[in-house]
Amino acid sequence: MTQIEAADIECEQLPPLHIVSNRPTLRTGFTELLSYRGLLWTLVIREVKVRYSQTFLGVAWAVAQPLSLMLVFTVFFGRFAGVPSDGLPYPVFYYSALLPWTFFTTCLAFGVPSLVTNSSLVTKVYFPREILPVAAVLSAMVDFAAATLAFGLLALIFHVVPSWSWLYLFYLIFLQLTLALAVTMVLSAINVSYRDVRYALPLVTQLWLYATPIIYPLSVVPAQYRAAYLAINPMAPIVEAYRQVLAVGVAPDRQLLLMSSVSSIVLLHVSYWYFKRAERKFADVI
Amino acid sequence: MTTALEVSGISKKFRKGFRYWSLREDLTLMARRLLGRNGNNGGPEEFWALRDLTFRVDRGEALGVIGSNGAGKSTTLKILSRISYPNSGSVKIRGRVASLIEVGAGLHPELTGRDNVFINAAIMGMNRKEIENKYDSIVAFSELREFMNMPVKRYSSGMYVRLGFSVAVHTDPDVLLVDEVLSVGDIGFQAKSLERMLSFRDRGVTILFVSHNLPAVSQMCDRVLWIENGRQMMLDRTERVLDAYLSAHDRKLQESKEAEDIRGPDVGSGEVVIERITTHRADGAPTEVFEYRQPLLLRIHYRAFSEIKRPYFMVGITNHAGSLFAASMQFDERCPEKVKGRGVVEVLFKELPVLPGSYNVVGQIRRDVSTNYFNPRNLGSFIVSSPMEAYGFTGTMGLANSRGTAPIVVPYEWRFPSEEA
Numbered sequence: 001m002t003q004i005e006a007a008d009i010e011c012e013q014l015p016p017l018h019i020v021s022n023r024p025t026l027r028t029g030f031t032e033l034l035s036y037r038g039l040l041w042t043l044v045i046r047e048v049k050v051r052y053s054q055t056f057l058g059v060a061w062a063v064a065q066p067l068s069l070m071l072v073f074t075v076f077f078g079r080f081a082g083v084p085s086d087g088l089p090y091p092v093f094y095y096s097a098l099l100p101w102t103f104f105t106t107c108l109a110f111g112v113p114s115l116v117t118n119s120s121l122v123t124k125v126y127f128p129r130e131i132l133p134v135a136a137v138l139s140a141m142v143d144f145a146a147a148t149l150a151f152g153l154l155a156l157i158f159h160v161v162p163s164w165s166w167l168y169l170f171y172l173i174f175l176q177l178t179l180a181l182a183v184t185m186v187l188s189a190i191n192v193s194y195r196d197v198r199y200a201l202p203l204v205t206q207l208w209l210y211a212t213p214i215i216y217p218l219s220v221v222p223a224q225y226r227a228a229y230l231a232i233n234p235m236a237p238i239v240e241a242y243r244q245v246l247a248v249g250v251a252p253d254r255q256l257l258l259m260s261s262v263s264s265i266v267l268l269h270v271s272y273w274y275f276k277r278a279e280r281k282f283a284d285v286i
Numbered sequence: 287m288t289t290a291l292e293v294s295g296i297s298k299k300f301r302k303g304f305r306y307w308s309l310r311e312d313l314t315l316m317a318r319r320l321l322g323r324n325g326n327n328g329g330p331e332e333f334w335a336l337r338d339l340t341f342r343v344d345r346g347e348a349l350g351v352i353g354s355n356g357a358g359k360s361t362t363l364k365i366l367s368r369i370s371y372p373n374s375g376s377v378k379i380r381g382r383v384a385s386l387i388e389v390g391a392g393l394h395p396e397l398t399g400r401d402n403v404f405i406n407a408a409i410m411g412m413n414r415k416e417i418e419n420k421y422d423s424i425v426a427f428s429e430l431r432e433f434m435n436m437p438v439k440r441y442s443s444g445m446y447v448r449l450g451f452s453v454a455v456h457t458d459p460d461v462l463l464v465d466e467v468l469s470v471g472d473i474g475f476q477a478k479s480l481e482r483m484l485s486f487r488d489r490g491v492t493i494l495f496v497s498h499n500l501p502a503v504s505q506m507c508d509r510v511l512w513i514e515n516g517r518q519m520m521l522d523r524t525e526r527v528l529d530a531y532l533s534a535h536d537r538k539l540q541e542s543k544e545a546e547d548i549r550g551p552d553v554g555s556g557e558v559v560i561e562r563i564t565t566h567r568a569d570g571a572p573t574e575v576f577e578y579r580q581p582l583l584l585r586i587h588y589r590a591f592s593e594i595k596r597p598y599f600m601v602g603i604t605n606h607a608g609s610l611f612a613a614s615m616q617f618d619e620r621c622p623e624k625v626k627g628r629g630v631v632e633v634l635f636k637e638l639p640v641l642p643g644s645y646n647v648v649g650q651i652r653r654d655v656s657t658n659y660f661n662p663r664n665l666g667s668f669i670v671s672s673p674m675e676a677y678g679f680t681g682t683m684g685l686a687n688s689r690g691t692a693p694i695v696v697p698y699e700w701r702f703p704s705e706e707a
Contacts, residue, residue, distance in 0.1 A: 042408040046394060046401070053396045053437075124391035125409050126368040126383070194312075280371040283364065284300065 029276050033128050040131050040138070047110070047139035062143030063150045065106075066098040077215050086217045088247050089158045095151060096246040097214040097239045100176050103144040104183075104235060105205050111136035111184035112201055115192050119286045129279045130272070133188040137180050144173075151246065163249035171257070172245065175264055176238055182267035189278040193285050212236050217243075230256060234263050289380070290461055290492035291343040291366070296375030298336040298361055298516075335361045336372070336516040345380070345460075348493040350507035350524065352500070352531055358516040359496045363387060363463050366494065381460025381492075384410060388465070389450035395439035399430060399449060402438050406453045420456045427478070428452035448475060455482045461492045500528055501642040504575060504671035525575045528669065532574040536562070536666055554658035558590040558597050558625060560649040563666040568634065578642075578672040578695070582635040586649055590625040597621060597659055598652040599631050604664075605645050607693055611635075616652060641677070641693045644669045 033040070052058045070091055077083045078090035085093040114132040115122055122129065148169075155162070191197040211233055213221070218240045221229050230236050237260035241252035336358045343349045351359050364370040366377060367385035392409045393402050403424055407417040425431050428448045438446065464483065483506065487493055497503050503510060503524065510527035512519040520527050553559060566572050568581040576582060584601055598621050602612035613633045615621040622631065646667045651660035677695055 038413045039408045039411075042405050046397065046405050049401065050394060050396050118392075121392045121409065123364075123369060124388050125385070127409065127411075283370045 029128065029130075029272070033130060033134075036128055036131060039127055040135055043131060043135035044138045047135055048142050051110075051139070059142070059146050062146040066095060066102045066147050067150065069098055069102075070094040073215055083216050084220065086219060086248075088243075091154060092158050092160055092247045093217075093243070094214070095154055096243050099144070099147055099151060099246075100172070100238050100242050101209065101212065101214055101235070102147060103140055103176060104180055105209075106140040106143055107137045107180040107184050108187070108201060108205060110140065111180075112187045112191055113198060115188050115282060116195075116198075116286060122286055123283050129282055130185060130275055133184045134181065137177065137184055140180070141177075155246075160247065161249065165245045165249050165251050168241070168245045168252055172238060172241055172252075175241075175257070175260060178261075178264040178268050179234055179238065182264060182271040185268075185275045186271040189275045189282075192278070192282050208233075208235065212239055214239055231259065231263070234260060234267065288345050289342050289378075290345040290347070291380070291494070292378040293339060293341050293362075293366070294376050294378075295338050295340050296336055296362075296365060296372040296377060297334060297338055298358075298365065298370070299332050299373045300335050301332055334516050336365070338375070339513070339516075339518055340375075341511055341518070341521055343492055343494065345492055346490040347509065348487050348495060348507045350503040350510040350527075351494060351496040351513065352498070352503060352510060352527070353513040353519070357513045359513060360387075360465060361516075362513070363465050363494065363496055367463050379461055382411065382458070383461045383463065384454070384457040384459035385463040386451075386454050386465065387463065389447055389454050391450070393438055393446065393450055396437055398437055399434040399441070402449065403434075403453055406450060407456070410453060410457045412457060416458075424452045424456050427455065429475075451475075451479060455479070455486075459486075459491060461494070462486055463494045463496075465496045500532075500644055500669050501671050504528055504669065505642065505673065525573070529572075529574045532667060532669070533572075552661060554651070554661040555653065556659065557592055558588055558594045558651055558659045560651060560660055560663070560665060561587045561589050561628075563587070563601065563647045563649050565647065565666055565668045574668045576638055576668055576670050578670060578676045579637040579639065579697070582638050582668070584633050584635070584647060584666075586631040586633070587628070588625060588631060588651070589628045593624055593626045594659070595624050597625060599633075600650040600652060600662075601633055602648045602650075602662070603635075603640075603645050604648055605640075605643055605693055609648075610640065610645070610694060616655075638670060639694050639696050640670050641695055642669075642671050643693060 052061065055061065057064065073094045074090040078085065078094070111133040114136045115129065118132050121127075121132075154160075187197055187201070209215075212235045218226070218236070230240075237253075237256045241257060241260075244250050244252045339358075339362065341349075351362065353359050361370065363385065364387070365372050366379065367383060367387065369385075369387075392406055394405065397405070403421060404417055407420070407424070408414075412420070425434060428445075428451075430445055430449055430452075433441065433445065438449070441449070480502070483493070483495075487506065493506070495503060495506055507524050509522065510524045510531075511521045512527050512531050520530055564572055564585045564587070565574055565576075566583040566585060568583055570583065586599060586601065588597075588599075590597075598615040600612060600614040600616065603610045613635070644667060646664050648662050649660070649665045650658060650662040653659050
């Protein structure tokens with residue numbers, strides 16, 4: 001080892017040195033991820049191309065999911081059950097909440113099994129493993145963009161006036177990305193050793209859907225529990241903010257946003273830390 | 287010389303049996319440990335795939351890695367390519383690493399050849415610009431130009447591998463880790479691949495070459511690391527390690543044979559048997575690595591259980607293509623008048639007119655035309671390793687693996703009388 005170090009001083013144009021045994025810190029992990037952005041980008045494109053190859057509807061599927069859910073919710077929960085919508089037209093009320101929700105579930109559906117479905121890569125080639133779940137999350141952005149454009153049409157039909165508040169969307173997208181990355185990464189890592197995750201996932205997403213103010217407005221949650229509820233379910237503030245921003249056309253609750261931002265960022269750190277720790281065993285147990 | 291690769295005491299442990307554990311099993315194990323009982327009792331059996339492996343490779347050197355199946359060769363490569371991590375020890379690698387562990391990893395069946403070239407190249411660590419520059423050369427190498435717009439799922443398996451390999455050999459690594467990939471494709475493609483490997487070596491790329499193909503190892507590598515059961519057996523110059531490896535191999539063969547009843551019915555009548563055949567240079571020095579047209583001296587170690595008159599010894603050289611040439615006392619009538627106890631008969635083949643490859647030595651002792659004292663049996667092996675230039679082969683095809691080609695090369699020359707006129 002001293003030979004290598006001595007050689008470093010002698011000759012400066014030597015290629016860089018990799019040391020396998022060192023545990024990477026979060027920062028070196030992140031710098032490495034950046035240096036692999038070319039591969040990340042390529043995998044995002046691959047994911048998008050593969051997802052809709054040999055389908056007839058193609059990317060229209062990205063819109064079909066929130067759209068059909070919106071129709072069912074409007075008819076059954078809105079018209080028949082008479083769930084309150086805070087005075088908003090039901091289609092707008094449901095669709096604006098389903099936008100971030102669909103994005104989130106798409107991330108989970110493709111991101112959580114991403115390491116296992118790409119096991120041939122994981123066992124044969126080196127690259128920072130988080131690229132796989134991250135690529136799944138980023139490629140879900142394409143679907144999300146299509147679904148968001150479709151909201152424009154809906155807004156025209158129901159006379160929702162475009163508002164400056166729509167600019168908050170950029171911040172909300174950052175927020176939902178952070179949260180989706182955090183949850184997807186940690187679950188994808190656990191799924192490598194415990195395939196239980198795969199079976200639990202549909203159940204958990206379904207339960208989570210009912211526990212999030214999508215079918216009903218946040219206002220139906222009793223006021224004394226609301227703070228705790230929003231703190232426990234990090235998706236709730238995001239969904240509520242979408243409704244405020246897109247459907248109502250007002251700025252979202254600042255305090256709510258701040259709380260959600262802090263918890264998402266903390267979650268992402270914990271998740272990334274866990275992922276990097278678990279990563280070293282992926283190839284052996286996958 | 288600077289070090290390109292330094293492996294210090296790496297060990298790797300695996301759990302036996304289970305590929306992955308369910309949560310329930312892990313929780314039970316954890317609970318047991320918490321309760322203070324000996325966790326190892328209920329735990330999975332563990333074994334060491336690698337134990338304290340230490341070696342260094344200089345820049346521009348080609349190191350071969352050999353060993354039986356399951357010796358830990360692939361585990362070593364996986365650790366070096368950072369796919370798997372050692373339980374202890376460390377690895378330092380200088381420069382960009384490319385590993386040809388299995389070609390075509392990450393080829394996606396739904397996408398076209400062209401898309402896959404870009405993805406696969408990105409996976410191998412090339413950036414966009416590099417890929418664009420090398421794209422034409424990759425396609426040309428793969429010989430799949432007219433299929434580039436076809437989804438890879440419609441490729442034959444040979445085409446699939448060719449595409450993956452073409453991308454792989456276009457990386458520009460400082461350290462190249464190779465695991466048995468030369469055996470893909472047809473002869474022509476194999477020739478190109480081997481040529482490419484050699485050109486990597488000539489360009490000063492550090493190479494770690496894991497292979498069962500001993501002739502290829504000896505053609506390619508300066509030194510060889512031999513591992514067995516995860517431990518280092520030997521690390522030395524190529525021919526020394528190959529010698530030791532082959533004799534250990536023969537010894538193992540021999541030991542398993544001695545376990546059988548040496549005078550059993552499948553031996554022949556068994557009054558005189560061949561215990562082993564050793565290979566030597568003309569001067570008697572033992573070796574198992576030979577060059578083209580070098581003399582081959584065989585020592586046949588026999589054992590006669592009683593006095594036998596005029597036994598006919600026979601030895602033949604074989605390879606996967608079958609019998610190649612032989613020496614038989616039945617033809618030349620040069621047999622010993624009598625043999626008793628242990629002794630040696632030598633036969634000197636004046637030259638070895640064969641292609642690089644591994645060859646077996648078959649021994650037999652006949653009593654008469656219809657009965658054997660000792661039935662024909664594989665008793666030794668050696669390899670021939672010479673550069674193609676020694677045969678006067680300069681064409682690309684000449685670099686091909688010899689499989690499928692007649693293995694005997696009698697010195698020859700072409701003449702062109704009509705051109706002189």
